[in-house]
Amino acid sequence: MCPDCGSKARIGKSNRLSLAHADLYCSCTDPECGHTFVANLSFSHTLSPSSRTSSALVTELVKAMNPLQRKQLQQELALL
Ligand SMILES: [Zn+2]
Structure with missing residues (x-):
């Protein structure tokens, strides 16, 4: 206008x-x-976060885990 x-x-x-x-x-x-x-x-604000951002966040979190934690996570994910 x-x-x-x-x-x-x-x-x-x-x-x-x-x-x-x-x-x-x-x-x-x-x-x-x-x-x-x-x-x-x-840009104003986010309604739903980018899946690129959340995937990268999960990858970084998994990298920060020790081998035992990763193994436990793998077992938990296998149950889903
Ligand atoms: Zn005018």
Whole structure:
């Protein structure tokens, strides 16, 4: 939305600043307004964690275990 007139605006270009932030270059679709502006897009919060992250976490936890703990874990997983 155009912050000046409330009409729909179109994103013409985006400039990614990081994985979580981008600048959006926008232009108002109302020809009588013609406002062009930059809006920000940013990551807000996680609803469900990435399975990549949780898999890496489990791998690191298993690596930190001693051989006996790993053996016990293997036996417990075999029961599932
Ligand atoms: Zn406008």
